[in-house]
Amino acid sequence: MKSKITLKKIAKEFDVSISTVSKALKDSHEISEEVRERIKAFAKYYNYKPNSLAVNLRNQKTKTIGVIIPQIVHHFFTKVISGIEHIANENGYNVMICLSNESYEKEVLNMDMLESGIVDGIIVSVAKETEEKEDYKHFKQLIDNGLPLVLFDREIPEINCNKVIVDDFGGGFLATKHLMNISCKRIAIITTPDHVMVGKIRKEGYIQALTENNFPIQEELIIKVNEKYDITNQIQKLFDQANPPDGIFAVNEIYAATVIKIAQKRNLKIPDEIAIMGFTDGLISEYTTPSLSAVDQHGYTMGEKAMELLLDEINYQDSDYKYNTTIIETDLKLRESTKKQIISY
Amino acid sequence: MKSKITLKKIAKEFDVSISTVSKALKDSHEISEEVRERIKAFAKYYNYKPNSLAVNLRNQKTKTIGVIIPQIVHHFFTKVISGIEHIANENGYNVMICLSNESYEKEVLNMDMLESGIVDGIIVSVAKETEEKEDYKHFKQLIDNGLPLVLFDREIPEINCNKVIVDDFGGGFLATKHLMNISCKRIAIITTPDHVMVGKIRKEGYIQALTENNFPIQEELIIKVNEKYDITNQIQKLFDQANPPDGIFAVNEIYAATVIKIAQKRNLKIPDEIAIMGFTDGLISEYTTPSLSAVDQHGYTMGEKAMELLLDEINYQDSDYKYNTTIIETDLKLRESTKKQIISY
DNA sequence: CTGTTAGCGCATTCAA
DNA sequence: TTGAATGCGCTAACAG
Numbered sequence: 001m002k003s004k005i006t007l008k009k010i011a012k013e014f015d016v017s018i019s020t021v022s023k024a025l026k027d028s029h030e031i032s033e034e035v036r037e038r039i040k041a042f043a044k045y046y047n048y049k050p051n052s053l054a055v056n057l058r059n060q061k062t063k064t065i066g067v068i069i070p071q072i073v074h075h076f077f078t079k080v081i082s083g084i085e086h087i088a089n090e091n092g093y094n095v096m097i098c099l100s101n102e103s104y105e106k107e108v109l110n111m112d113m114l115e116s117g118i119v120d121g122i123i124v125s126v127a128k129e130t131e132e133k134e135d136y137k138h139f140k141q142l143i144d145n146g147l148p149l150v151l152f153d154r155e156i157p158e159i160n161c162n163k164v165i166v167d168d169f170g171g172g173f174l175a176t177k178h179l180m181n182i183s184c185k186r187i188a189i190i191t192t193p194d195h196v197m198v199g200k201i202r203k204e205g206y207i208q209a210l211t212e213n214n215f216p217i218q219e220e221l222i223i224k225v226n227e228k229y230d231i232t233n234q235i236q237k238l239f240d241q242a243n244p245p246d247g248i249f250a251v252n253e254i255y256a257a258t259v260i261k262i263a264q265k266r267n268l269k270i271p272d273e274i275a276i277m278g279f280t281d282g283l284i285s286e287y288t289t290p291s292l293s294a295v296d297q298h299g300y301t302m303g304e305k306a307m308e309l310l311l312d313e314i315n316y317q318d319s320d321y322k323y324n325t326t327i328i329e330t331d332l333k334l335r336e337s338t339k340k341q342i343i344s345y
Numbered sequence: 346m347k348s349k350i351t352l353k354k355i356a357k358e359f360d361v362s363i364s365t366v367s368k369a370l371k372d373s374h375e376i377s378e379e380v381r382e383r384i385k386a387f388a389k390y391y392n393y394k395p396n397s398l399a400v401n402l403r404n405q406k407t408k409t410i411g412v413i414i415p416q417i418v419h420h421f422f423t424k425v426i427s428g429i430e431h432i433a434n435e436n437g438y439n440v441m442i443c444l445s446n447e448s449y450e451k452e453v454l455n456m457d458m459l460e461s462g463i464v465d466g467i468i469v470s471v472a473k474e475t476e477e478k479e480d481y482k483h484f485k486q487l488i489d490n491g492l493p494l495v496l497f498d499r500e501i502p503e504i505n506c507n508k509v510i511v512d513d514f515g516g517g518f519l520a521t522k523h524l525m526n527i528s529c530k531r532i533a534i535i536t537t538p539d540h541v542m543v544g545k546i547r548k549e550g551y552i553q554a555l556t557e558n559n560f561p562i563q564e565e566l567i568i569k570v571n572e573k574y575d576i577t578n579q580i581q582k583l584f585d586q587a588n589p590p591d592g593i594f595a596v597n598e599i600y601a602a603t604v605i606k607i608a609q610k611r612n613l614k615i616p617d618e619i620a621i622m623g624f625t626d627g628l629i630s631e632y633t634t635p636s637l638s639a640v641d642q643h644g645y646t647m648g649e650k651a652m653e654l655l656l657d658e659i660n661y662q663d664s665d666y667k668y669n670t671t672i673i674e675t676d677l678k679l680r681e682s683t684k685k686q687i688i689s690y
Numbered sequence: 691c692t693g694t695t696a697g698c699g700c701a702t703t704c705a706a
Numbered sequence: 707t708t709g710a711a712t713g714c715g716c717t718a719a720c721a722g
Contacts, residue, residue: 004462004490006715017693022717032691047486052461053407054715057398057698064463072423073628081417085444089451094458097442099430106434113439116397117349117699118409118463141392145349257632264634283418287602289609289634351699362709367701377707399699402714462715 005046014039056117064094065310066114068124070102070154075253075282076299077125080152083303084123091311093120104129108138115141121148121310126156132195148313152306154197155325162309163325164302168198171295171330172205175249175277178293178332180213182340184247184275188221188238190255199224202251202279221245231258239266246274253280253294260288260337276337290336298328350391359384401462409439410655411459413469415447415499420598420627421644422470425497428648429468436656438465449474453483460486466493466655471501477540493658497651499542500670507654508670509647513543516640516675517550520594520622523638523677525558527685529592529620533566533583535600544569547596547624566590570600577603584611591619598625598639605633605682621682635681643673 007025011018016035024031024039025048031039056062067084069077081097088095096119100107107127114122122142130136131154139159142149152164172189179187189206192199203222210217220241225234235258238245250256256278260270268274270290278285278294285292305326313321352370356363361380369376369384370393376384401407412429414422426442433440441464445452452472459467467487475481476499484504487494497509517534524532534551537544552562565586570579580603583590595601601623605615613619615635623630623639630637650671658666 008715018715019694019717020692023692026717030691035691047490049457049461049490051402051715052458052463053398053402054462054698055717057396057402057700057714058716058718060698062398072417072426073420075418078417078423082444094443094455098439099427110439112394113397116394117399118397145392145394260634261632284629284632287606287629288632289605352701353699363699364701364710365708367699368708371701375707380707396699399714400701402698402716403700403702405714 004051005043005048006051010039010043010046010048013042061120062118063092064096064119065307066096066098066110066119066122068098068100068107068110068114068122070100070125070127072097072099075284076153076280076297079281079297079299080125080303080306083300083305084307085303086300087304087307087311093307093311100127100130102128104133104135111138111142115145115147119147121150121314123150123152123306123310125152126154128196131156131197148310150306150310150313152302160323162306162313162323164306164309164328165325166198166297166302166328167330168201169205169208171279171297172202172249172251173209174205174330174332175202175279175295176206176209177213178334178338179247179249179275179277180209180215182247182271182275182338184245186218186221186243186245187215187247187249188223188245190223190225190235190238190248190250190259192251193224193226199251206249225255231255232262235259236262239263239268244274247276248274249277249279251279253278253282253284253292256280256292256294256337257284257288260290260292271336271338271340275340277332278337285333285335288337290339293332293334293336293338295330296333297330302328349396350388350393351396355384355388355391355393358387406465407463408437409441409464410652411441411443411455411464411467413443413445413452413455413459413467415445415470415472417442417444420629421498421625421642424626424642424644425470425648425651428645428650429652430648431645432649432652432656438652438656445472445475447473449478449480456483456487460490460492464492466495466659468495468497468651468655470497471499473541476501476542493655495651495655495658497647505668507651507658507668509651509654509673510670511543511642511647511673512675513546514550514553516624516642517547517594517596518554519550519675519677520547520624520640521551521554522558523679523683524592524594524620524622525554525560527592527616527620527683529590531563531566531588531590532560532592532594533568533590535568535570535580535583535593535595535604537596538569538571544596551594576600577607580604581607584608584613589619592621593619594622594624596624598623598627598629598637601625601637601639601682602629602633605635605637616681616683616685620685622677623682630678630680633682635684638677638679638681638683640675641678642675647673 007018007021011021024036098110150162155163191203194200278292280294281297281299285294352363352366355366369381443455495507500508536548539545623637625639626642626644630639
């Protein structure tokens with residue numbers, strides 16, 4: 001393995017000083033045209049690249065930002081990443097993506113690593129396990145260490161930093177309202193355990209919509225899925241009730257798609273016997289039969305916004321920086337799973 | 346913004362030398378128990394983290410590897426990444442993910458950046474645009490610079506390095522063979538333009554299966570999708586023929602899912618009137634109606650294997666390193682889109 | 691026009 | 707048991 005070429009080696013080759021080489025490669029006019037050209041040609045030939053570890057160490061910044069996401073298989077997160085990448089690249093930043101796999105421990109490990117100087121700032125969506133433990137020491141430390149931080153999607157109220165969140169409440173509300181509008185009478189929700197904040201808040205939107213419209217809140221219509229066990233089985237129970245729902249709001253794509261599969265197996269007509277709303281940016285929704293109506297999370301926009309906020313903080317010179325929480329409004333992407341034939345008598 | 350704590354600052358605090366602090370934090374027995382403990386306590390309290398730029402510069406290695414993938418929204422790539430992460434983390438490596446977005450230019454930019462010393466090795470799946478241009482200078486340079494490289498999925502024959510590829514030929518063959526087994530008589534393929542190697546090779550598997558079984562190769566049954574235009578329209582044409590196919594092999598998930606949508610719109614019964622095979626690790630396949638039979642790409646395994654090969658090369662001391670091409674065998678994941686009611690007379 | 695020097699943060703060798 | 711000195715690769719202020 002050839003070792004990499006450095007300024008030092010080039011300097012030796014030409015029998016000049018290192019700084020002469022450095023300047024020549026930077027096209028400094030301090031260096032004579034001739035020497036400059038020869039050095040540049042040589043460097044180009046040997047494919048010289050400044051060692052960025054050294055450059056960064058020198059400059060005390062890296063032009064790289066870190067992103068920690070809980071999962072990469074969720075389409076929502078990949079959209080967010082694309083949005084982050086877009087703004088980052090536009091501003092000459094590189095993006096380093098790390099996965100926490102919803103694990104507290106991996107989240108801490110990733111942050112430790114990112115905190116060690118390789119990035120100028122960090123964008124995080126909190127792991128479910130961390131939300132469950134409610135242990136946010138590592139975030140506080142990060143901030144204490146002066147590293148800019150932006151939280152997105154899953155945020156932590158007690159941490160003071162820039163945030164970008166979806167209007168989960170509004171989304172839950174809209175979804176539920178839409179089910180009412182297509183005249184569903186018994187509307188169920190399939191959500192996460194309450195420690196997953198986004199699930200909890202979407203549920204609150206659901207409850208608000210019910211309450212405002214004088215629908216009763218019925219515990220048997222609220223399913224909190226524990227992902228450690230079989231999802232289908234937990235959702236099935238909705239349909240085994242004496243009085244099953246005629247409308248379902250699922251807080252994510254997999255739950256919604258699972259409902260479709262179950263409904264089909266039971267020969268329930270979608271949307272006429274059972275209408276379904278999801279909450280997602282995902283691809284699956286477009287390809288189910290019927291295709292799934294869903295609350296649009298605008299993941300790409302979230303990513304862009306998160307990166308903008310991070311740049312804001314990175315570039316802010318004074319000490320009176322004010323944190324900002326950006327709320328991304330949701331809207332509905334209506335497809336077939338809620339497109340009822342309106343029957344007028 | 347507080348600036349980060351360094352060895353130097355700790356040294357000043359205790360009025361000892363930097364090297365004493367360094368040793369103390371490494372629990373060196375050269376340092377007296379008492380001093381060691383005090384320094385460690387202090388460092389812990391202030392959340393000291395060695396600056397990895399400095400450490401890496403010193404050690405000439407970073408314990409980080411770079412991954413360049415063309416897209417992140419393809420479930421296959423996310424699976425590969427999970428596999429890479431798994432082996433990387435097991436071996437104390439961090440993973441830095443970069444996206445080329447199928448663009449030659451972004452691929453080169455990413456490689457330039459990674460080549461500048463921040464990673465110990467690189468794993469790449471080639472961008473479509475690069476395949477089209479057949480411009481591989483940047484890969485040659487990378488290797489010349491001595492940075493270990495592993496190519497996966499989309500490889501480049503003329504580049505000499507470790508590789509992990511799916512048995513695309515075998516996959517195409519298997520898929521086509523299975524369509525024959527369920528007694529399809531006119532089997533079409535929906536593939537990519539030939540410059541996308543994986544598409545081309547899968548098509549060759551398809552052709553081999555046809556040929557071996559005395560099926561004619563019919564150009565009108567071979568659709569090469571140009572993703573710059575509407576996919577549905579291009580695929581539709583298959584069904585507008587006088588003699589439409591009764592079996593379709595689509596080389597990726599989106600094409601396959603699109604076929605389902607089209608077939609449904611035309612009221613074609615799947616799989617009886619038209620059977621469909623995809624080629625994917627994706628999630629969509631499970632949630633379409635009917636669910637999609639597909640060639641399993643084993644993305645996770647590919648990722649693991651790629652990382653193992655990279656570690657191999659990184660850790661290899663001698664100069665006679667031998668490159669290896671690992672072929673991941675495919676197999677079929679049969680679901681409903683090919684599950685014909687076998688009717689016996 | 692070119693070179694010397696210092697320093698970014700750390701680890702390590704050698705000397706005290 | 708501690709510290710001084712050196713160097714990883716680079717840049718920039720300053721000197722010549």
